[in-house]
Amino acid sequence: MMILSLVLSILIAQLIAFILISVAWPEMHIRSNLLLKTCLAAGTGFGILSCVYFLQLSWFGPSRKGLAAAQIAQLIGALAILFCRLKATKDAPSEPVIERLPRSRLELILSILFVVAVISASGAFVFISLRQPHGEWDAWAVYNMKARFLFRAGDYWRDLFYEPTGWTSPDYPLLIPAGIAACWTLIGRDTVVAPIMVAFLFTFATIGVVYRSVSLLRGKSQGLLAGLVLTCTPFFITHGADQYTDIPLAFFFAATIALLHLQDVLPDRRHRFLMLAGTVIGLSTWTKNEGLLFLVAILSSRFAVIVPKKGLKVFLRQMRYLAIGLLPVLLVVIYFKATLATPNRMLFPPQGPTLVEKLLDTSRYWIILDAFVTQALGFGNWATSLTALMLFYLLLLGSGIKQNEGTSIAATLIVLGIMLAGYFMTFVLSPLDVALHISTSLNRVLLQLWPSFIFIFFLIVRTPERALMKSGPLSAQP
Amino acid sequence: MILNAQDDWGKPVKFDYHSRIRLAIVLIIFFALLSNVRLLLDSMRFDLHQVGHDDVTLYQKRFDVIRGLLPAHGTVGYAGERLNYAEYWKSDAGALRNWFLTQYTLAPLVVSITSNHKLNIINGSAGTDPESSGNAGLTVRDMGSGMTLFDFGNGLRVVSSE
Numbered sequence: 001m002m003i004l005s006l007v008l009s010i011l012i013a014q015l016i017a018f019i020l021i022s023v024a025w026p027e028m029h030i031r032s033n034l035l036l037k038t039c040l041a042a043g044t045g046f047g048i049l050s051c052v053y054f055l056q057l058s059w060f061g062p063s064r065k066g067l068a069a070a071q072i073a074q075l076i077g078a079l080a081i082l083f084c085r086l087k088a089t090k091d092a093p094s095e096p097v098i099e100r101l102p103r104s105r106l107e108l109i110l111s112i113l114f115v116v117a118v119i120s121a122s123g124a125f126v127f128i129s130l131r132q133p134h135g136e137w138d139a140w141a142v143y144n145m146k147a148r149f150l151f152r153a154g155d156y157w158r159d160l161f162y163e164p165t166g167w168t169s170p171d172y173p174l175l176i177p178a179g180i181a182a183c184w185t186l187i188g189r190d191t192v193v194a195p196i197m198v199a200f201l202f203t204f205a206t207i208g209v210v211y212r213s214v215s216l217l218r219g220k221s222q223g224l225l226a227g228l229v230l231t232c233t234p235f236f237i238t239h240g241a242d243q244y245t246d247i248p249l250a251f252f253f254a255a256t257i258a259l260l261h262l263q264d265v266l267p268d269r270r271h272r273f274l275m276l277a278g279t280v281i282g283l284s285t286w287t288k289n290e291g292l293l294f295l296v297a298i299l300s301s302r303f304a305v306i307v308p309k310k311g312l313k314v315f316l317r318q319m320r321y322l323a324i325g326l327l328p329v330l331l332v333v334i335y336f337k338a339t340l341a342t343p344n345r346m347l348f349p350p351q352g353p354t355l356v357e358k359l360l361d362t363s364r365y366w367i368i369l370d371a372f373v374t375q376a377l378g379f380g381n382w383a384t385s386l387t388a389l390m391l392f393y394l395l396l397l398g399s400g401i402k403q404n405e406g407t408s409i410a411a412t413l414i415v416l417g418i419m420l421a422g423y424f425m426t427f428v429l430s431p432l433d434v435a436l437h438i439s440t441s442l443n444r445v446l447l448q449l450w451p452s453f454i455f456i457f458f459l460i461v462r463t464p465e466r467a468l469m470k471s472g473p474l475s476a477q478p
Numbered sequence: 479m480i481l482n483a484q485d486d487w488g489k490p491v492k493f494d495y496h497s498r499i500r501l502a503i504v505l506i507i508f509f510a511l512l513s514n515v516r517l518l519l520d521s522m523r524f525d526l527h528q529v530g531h532d533d534v535t536l537y538q539k540r541f542d543v544i545r546g547l548l549p550a551h552g553t554v555g556y557a558g559e560r561l562n563y564a565e566y567w568k569s570d571a572g573a574l575r576n577w578f579l580t581q582y583t584l585a586p587l588v589v590s591i592t593s594n595h596k597l598n599i600i601n602g603s604a605g606t607d608p609e610s611s612g613n614a615g616l617t618v619r620d621m622g623s624g625m626t627l628f629d630f631g632n633g634l635r636v637v638s639s640e
């Protein structure tokens with residue numbers, strides 16, 4: 001019974017998000033891109049639930065009935081919007097039906113292997129969760145502890161931000177703790193099953209987003225290969241089961257990048273993918289502080305590629321649509337930072353060398369660079385060096401960038417570059433012992449970018465069908 | 479373009495473009511699935527009877543006996559073995575783990591390592607204190623100056639001051 005009510009509490013949030021995503025989706029058919037929309041809704045719905053719970057807690061105090069009423073009101077509102085949209089598009093000419101190409105043998109084999117891999121990864125996730133139901137260190141020490149605090153403290157929930165709990169990073173945004181506390185509030189008790197389910201949803205929704213968006217842009221075989229590589233990255237699955245927030249953040253990063261690519265490539269003059277991307281970026285800033293760096297990276301990269309090619313006017317118009325989705329969530333983050341969060345200890349450490357001393361210490365740069373290269377080469381806990389294997393794969397199949405996607409791909413590569421540079425500088429300025437800090441967190445921050453990297457890698461590399469169609473080796477264009 | 483190699487029998491092996499493409503696809507699928515299977519097998523290597531008896535769950539159960547003494551909210555003091563109070567981040571990982579787990583267990587109480595609290599939890603190892611009963615029985619001792627020590631015999635003690 002408890003599991004059922006927990007599933008229901010999460011499902012309602014996701015149903016609301018699914019309806020809103022369907023309304024915003026350029027094709028007004030509920031069933032079109034069902035899997036992609038469902039996966040996007042899995043993370044987005046949880047994020048919206050978290051925001052609503054936090055605002056309710058801040059303004060009205062804890063209330064189970066109040067939260068349930070807010071959920072029902074949102075559901076009714078979303079259904080009303082859907083009804084209006086369906087009515088408005090009823091008389092519009094129906095969109096052309098894309099004829100499904102016959103399934104190739106490769107596609108069939110890949111489909112079977114992908115399903116097997118997802119089942120196997122799910123099994124591994126369940127076994128790890130049974131072994132450590134409270135998650136790993138950061139999960140129980142920070143995120144689940146905060147969720148317990150918010151849920152159990154009643155009117156005293158603000159005690160969480162008192163100085164004695166400084167080690168819990170009180171400046172960290174609350175998407176995961178508040179979302180889990182919201183689920184517990186709706187079912188009336190705290191149980192370890194909620195954080196496990198949330199971690200499961202984010203892990204497998206990320207796989208779904210990468211698989212379906214690459215499929216849309218490059219065909220099913222390429223999408224399946226991308227999904228397979230992500231599903232079979234052991235560190236991605238184990239870290240998901242560890243219940244760390246790096247996986248939800250990776251979900252929001254990958255979803256943003258996928259939506260921006262869909263906006264750039266698929267014809268949609270109403271910029272609906274941009275609005276959705278705005279919301280997803282906002283939710284990344286509500287997940288971890290790295291989300292703020294991601295927001296800056298997205299804005300900078302779009303500016304760098306759009307302004308020279310299409311002009312400032314187009315850039316500003318795109319940003320206006322992005323802001324429609326972004327601002328509501330960003331306001332929640334600003335409200336949290338202004339009213340509750342304490343100063344960031346990484347940027348304003350109470351002890352250790354000064355900022356300038358750390359910036360001028362060249363030995364720090366070498367230590368960090370060495371760690372980045374070492375971690376990159378052995379990343380993912382694959383049976384072999386994944387980096388070397390992917391490089392080998394790219395060299396043999398060659399690149400297959402479509403002419404209309406150059407700008408979009410360049411923008412994403414700039415985003416990933418800015419993120420890596422940002423992480424690098426965070427280690428340079430770290431108040432902690434650099435070697436220790438790197439050993440405990442570098443692989444995690446690289447994992448945040450991993451699904452986005454796989455997404456862009458499989459957009460750059462030629463598809464198996466195209467590569468096999470060619471009679472000779474590499475050429476510039478597919 | 480065709481790459482030629484010699485096999486064991488000295489016969490040239492043709493390794494043309496299409497074969498290389500197929501090899502690349504097969505390799506990436508093979509290593510992906512190998513990593514996937516390895517993860518599943520590794521994660522299955524534990525005794526299912528241990529479900530619900532993981533270290534965090536067991537650690538939390540130790541605190542069941544002291545919950546009645548603690549307030550519903552507010553701040554309590556904390557003292558643990560090998561904890562560096564002046565610079566806690568330099569403490570032994572095990573000591574930090576014990577403190578953070580105590581905070582996780584007792585939330586929404588704030589478990590602080592600062593001084594001047596009416597209630598202080600002393601988190602030691604079970605059985606190391608010769609004065610503790612060692613059989614999880616409660617011993618109450620008047621320490622004088624309005625201080626009372628509650629020893630739960632499982633390594634946990636609470637000092638209450640008026």
